[in-house]
Amino acid sequence: MISNAGRRLTGRTALFGMVVWLFAVVAPTPAQAEYADIVINNYADAAGMRPVVFPHWFHRIRFRCKVCHADLGFKFKAGGNAITMAKIIDGEFCGACHNGEVSWSVENCDMCHSGIPGTPTHFHGSTVQRLIAPPFKGLDQSKQPQ
DSSP states (O other): OOOHHHHHHHHHHHHHHHHHHHHHHHSOOOOOOOTTOEEEOSSTTTTTOOOEEEOHHHHHTTSOHHIIIIISOOOSSTTOSOOOHHHHHTTOGGGGTTTTTSSOOTTOHHHHOOSOTTOOSEESSOHHHHHSOOOOOOOOGGGSOO
């Protein structure tokens, strides 16, 4: 026969296990940039917001390039668009889909504004960055043999 103390311990263990499981499943985790994600920080830092991490490949596997780059007018350059929250709310750029009908709306700030503050606008892990040679700095004359 199990004593009341044993039942309480088993109950506490089960409750602890459920809390740990719930935390692991529900708790938000920091955003992780993936290959070819675009960090957009044209105005975010100045507005006191975190930069946007745009999951380019997540969108690319669902839509053809022309949907965003021709139909919606996104330029083929990170930071090349003057995207503001006012324009998004008016249905421009991201707001064409992120309107609460096609996808989530602007009330969910952290869904997009998930970057590390101060991160500059750029492609994350882009192969283009690896293919471009770093700028030539020349030789340090003080380290050359005389």
